[in-house]
Amino acid sequence: MKLKVGEDHGAVSRRAFLQRSALGVAAIAITPAGALINASEAWGLEVKGLKPQTMKTLILVARDIYPHDKVPDRFYAVAMKSYDDSAAKDPAAKAATEAFVAALDGAAGAGGYAGLGWEAERVAVLRAMSHDPMFQTIRGGLVVSLYNNHDLWPIFGYEGESYSKGGYLHRGFDDIDWL
């Protein structure tokens, strides 16, 4: 995983900021070298197999499939990273992913998928493609790769492993106070 959290992307952060303001949707910018940068979340992602814009769109697609406004982009990026990894290794996988995103862009019109400003507009494009096997693969994979990320659980208040803490016997298994 090449997600570099906390790196200083000084030179591009301004660019990222500008791009975000311009698009009004994504906070992710693409560097001249083809990496994705999210300045406000302070991470960068090297894109090795896919077109950088494709990867960026996939991250947005992931958020549109499972939109959680309190979940930062990086979780969606981590969850979708495998598509770039596969594309770097396997030309057929690359072609399939590029074709899927190209189809989304085509259906979205002039500005492409990422150019649609409202989630509802993008979701309409996704709904129309929801029987596409590639959509099914993405959604089916994402439901595990997104929600099984242990770092994500605290955002939802799920506490995970409890044996090492002695279970909840003395930690609130019956602490409900509003009934």
Place this chain on the structure above:
Amino acid sequence: MSAKFDQNDDSVVVIVGSGAGGGTLGNELAQKGVKAVILEAGPRTEYTDFVNDEWESFGQLAWKDMRTTSGDWRVHKDFPNLPAWIVKSVGGSTTHWAGASLRLQEHELKTATTYGRVPGANLLDWPITLADLEPYYARAEDKMGVTRTNNLPGLPGNNNFKVLKAGADKLGYKECHTGRMAINSIERDDRNSCHQTGFCFQGCKWGAKWSTLYTEIPKGEKTGNLEVRPDSHVAHIEHDASGKVTGVVYFDKAGKIQRQKARIVAVAGNSIESPRLLLNSASSKFPDGLANSSGQVGRNYMRHLTGSVYAVFDKPVHMYRGTTMAGIIRDEARFDPKRGFVGGYEFETLSLGLPFMAAFLDPGAWGREFTAALDSYVNMAGLWIVGEDMPQETNRITLSDAKDQWGLPVANVNFDDHPNDLAMRAHAYKQGFALYDAVGATRTYPTPPYPSTHNLGTNRMSENPRDGVVNKNGQTHDIKNLFVSDGSQFTTGGAENPTLTIVSLAIRQAEFIADQMKGNVI
């Protein structure tokens, strides 16, 4: 010390599967001095190695070998190769199970008589009555340390239970408590009491929940009469010219073919694998599979009605803390056809962690309506519906064209809901919504059935050999020294979680087998 038997020793009882049925039978026989070998397809993973992590634990314990599905049930669409969520590991599904331990009701053993004719349903009375079962239920409850029996205290109620109880009170339900659970409410049987960890489905790391893995099996091994061979997948059962079974052929860990001779073979691979094994054992003498003169092997597959209701509140619940199945409402388990269906159902609390909630709340769903539910995860309460589903001849296990890693035809599970099942589920959802609405739910969700955890009926018991596969002792009608020892014996399913009955039948069967061996009848 665990026994080690020669593969040519034809005096042993070979048991296929080490779960609720097989593990119990093995120990019970061993205690009576009968030599037994349990062949278990899965590995031996001790409870100290269990993990508090839903997907990782699934990878560690669940049955993931190929299976296929068909029929109108939603599982076929959402999980085409995962008809059941059960275990392949020493201990079988008693590693995953929640521990709810209920007796069948008297009328549920006589459904043909009580319910009358239900079109499309292959109802049949069990060849045994509640009175026959009662002494064995008592022994099983004692063995398993079931709460609220034998003066064992109930477990304390967790948050999820408290919400359920508040709703039950508002609706006027009378029988609501923290259940009869095979979970230690006090230290007992050299095992811990429950620490409310909340990972009952992932194997209890405290050993507080009964599982054959760390109760029956080591106790049996200690007698020197029981050997458990993990990583041993039984491919087929062999017989001689007279039709008596003589042993089994199995694949060992390295994939090498092995043979274990036997005086008796008892099949306890759970209700999908047991009929598959009988069908895969077809021979020129038994072209339709072993013990299948009735044509009933694999038929009448039942999975309990099921479904869940999750509800979101404006305040926190933290339902995942504490026992997964933390309480029960029994009022709807009665027989009362005025509700528009025969049979009854139980409400039991249930909780899933965030990863499984995402996968099972509404499989395949996406978008904001779905994610809004997960955003409120901490404020969620949940219950599971367990009801009697109708046995149907066409709901069945057959051999699929697909093959497993050993090259053996896999099981296909075909299931269609019966109209009675649909009517009962609709009623249960309505009551579940009302229950949570009564305590102030802002949203309720009708979650569809998960891949089946209760798999029943595919080698059913019958008085008449024409109607089923085994007699009241679990002995096949066709072959005297071939037994079925798991939930596939169930003639009908009842509304209650099945394991206490499976264990009771195994205790009873062990007595029968030991007697028959002593008398040299088999």
